[in-house]
Amino acid sequence: MPTLDEVAAAAGVSRSTASRALNGGARVSPEAQAAVDDAARQLGYVPNRAARSLVTRRTDSIGLVVPEPDERLLTDPFIGATLRGVSAALAHTDLQLVLLIARQGEGAASVARYLRSGHVDGAVIVSHHREDGLEKTLETSPVPAVFVGRPFESADRLFYTDVDNVSAGRMATQHLLGLGRRRVAHIAGPQDMAAGIDRRTGWLEVLTEAGLRTDASVEVDFSVPEGERAMARLLQSHPDIDAVFAASDALAIGAMRVLRAAGKSIPDDVAVIGYDDLGLAATAIPPLTTMRNPVVEMASSAVEQLLALLESGTHSSVRDDVPPVVFPARLVKRLSA
């Protein structure tokens, strides 16, 4: 591994000049610049990140905080879409992506420690849960961070990007009402996640405004088996259901299985609408009507916000009046509703 000294020697200049030439070339003569470039290329020089980081106090890497690989991570295309978005935004940067897997128990503390101790220049948090302690950590931390998905307590202070889940929940429910359905159930996602809460809120609002009953709702985790469980319970407690809004496509697919098994036809007996459209919906049988969740865009946007923070030299993840970036969801009509 050649060092900067060797490059400088080969180029016939001092180490300082070599360093300047390699870092943008301010105040370097054209000749020196060329000589250094040549030498670096010929030697295959790559700067030592640790040495650079030691003096610049930057690490040139950002952390992506993801929850303990749960069923959702393993099964959903969610993490793939997130990575795609992050990767796209990072493409023309030489920042590295460090994956911080937040384990359930000690995880929160360990991730917190990692984030506050300057091992990354910034962080993007996905799949945030109410009690994971990340908000407090980041509000009081010197590391800039952007959440994908609205934070709970500190939504007015932390940076985030989100999809308008309330509106999306409203649109989904309104679509079902527009189909003439009057007994609309909801399979809700975890109510310790903003996405789960907000989608349910949209459903609740529309039904309430229409003067319809809002008692057909169960809360489960985001997965196919949970969707089956939820649907079974709903069918038992509310056999007159004629439509279901599921908080994710995986849930909707589970629900559809149970509905079919119960002899209900989709969408004639029961219309079903999901949420995400990350691949599952299009290939479901019947093809699932759903709300398109712009996961890739959100992840990209979060990274871009973070890059802007880094650029501006911000040392905190507390925003003043910058509004969060909120994407709209969009109805994708297929055959299930």
Next chain:
Amino acid sequence: MPTLDEVAAAAGVSRSTASRALNGGARVSPEAQAAVDDAARQLGYVPNRAARSLVTRRTDSIGLVVPEPDERLLTDPFIGATLRGVSAALAHTDLQLVLLIARQGEGAASVARYLRSGHVDGAVIVSHHREDGLEKTLETSPVPAVFVGRPFESADRLFYTDVDNVSAGRMATQHLLGLGRRRVAHIAGPQDMAAGIDRRTGWLEVLTEAGLRTDASVEVDFSVPEGERAMARLLQSHPDIDAVFAASDALAIGAMRVLRAAGKSIPDDVAVIGYDDLGLAATAIPPLTTMRNPVVEMASSAVEQLLALLESGTHSSVRDDVPPVVFPARLVKRLSA
């Protein structure tokens, strides 16, 4: 951010003693040890990774090389399963995971540069393609690496873990023959990936041994739409097909859609068997018979091999006589075959 000097001062010892105490405590008196521990805890000391890395010449991080987020990454649970396996193996380590997204064009070179320049202590490569240049890079590189999935040219020299795809392809095909099928088509995965090649080989061997025709095969990428395309072509060229072995569950699901649309019943007219069982198969309609692909186990195993290499101080990814770790695949019988 407190430094080692401050901890040492607070503990009333020299920096060297503090350093020793914090790194295993060899040759430190119990009193000194306790004093340093206390001081570190009270100050919330966290070692500066860059500084440590500069002197130890280790980075305490490993790279996970993944291909450009393609359709498969976005749609399959593949990457989620991989992360789960990697994360599990890394759980009781303080190694960090750096994600190296290999972009299509310049990606290979840039990943190669990154790997050889000591920014990570080791690497795990997933979803390796024949022409991505990674094998040559790693064979001639000072960084230990383990492939998930058999390499091409250097399978006898590089470390890897894999599933026995040939046997799996055989088992799948034999299962179909056992069902009495005689016209067995294959939807093959990319033939520039070992998984695609080997699964096809298994299919080919069994049909050949049984004296059956082997002309009903098309090669496509791993995704649902590609499965549809492939099945449409197969139906056209070989209308007498009575069974399909698809190289992935996504392909199988696409195939099943086209079969249904063509009025074929599954499994009566055409039996379908997939590959992976990472979530798609169980929730398909009809539930998909498939070969379970131990992705999580493979990823874990690859990381464990890598950890062993790091432990032993190996500085290359060339193995001598250590055999690769090869997992068996297992038939999961559901309703489609």
Next chain:
DNA sequence: TTGTATGCGTTATCAA
């Protein structure tokens, strides 16, 4: 067992 001294490779300061 402890402390002193040195160096890891880079950037930043400042005088030339």
Next chain:
DNA sequence: TTGATAACGCATACAA
């Protein structure tokens, strides 16, 4: 525009 020189925070050889 250039080049000495001084950090950056840590681990370790060596002397005590």
